[in-house]
Amino acid sequence: MGTATGRKIEPGVVDARDAQRALRRINDYLSRTAHSNEDIQVHLETGATDEALVLPRPVAEMFASMLAALANGQGVQIMPVDAVLTTQQAADMLNVSRPYLIGLLESGEIPYKLVGRHRRIRFADLRQYLREDDAKRKEAADELMELDQELGLL
DSSP states (O other), X not given: OBOOOOEEEOTTSSOHHHHHHHHHHHHHHHHHTTTOOSOEEEEOTTXXXXXXXXXXXXXXXXXXXXXHHHHTTOOEEEOOTTBEEOHHHHHHHHTSOHHHHHHHHXXXXXXXXXXXXXXXXXXXXXXXXXXXXXXXXXXXXXXXXXXXXXXXXX
């Protein structure tokens, strides 16, 4: 497993108008070639006609997702699936305090490994926790909606 924490682009680093322009162009191309699985040749705006950057289609689709976030003024981060995080990095990703995260680790909600005296969390495990937490929240919201309907509050 790697220990890479990924690359991050903070909000505002990329001009939103530039991101919107690039997003329109890549989305237009992806929709025109929706049934193709071929690699995509990107010709750079440097004037050189014989130079092309070749991207696998899933990478181009990932770029489109990143550009959509940047166009909305959001930051993005690319994280290797096998990344291993420190407790502070994991807490930052969950937007919780480090002591709260440690409580989640100690209660068994999120798996971790000890490396020496330090806890390490796999990014994949953190993502799984987020998926399960989102599902629990959705289920609770659905139950509240049903209760509101039963009581005639809606």
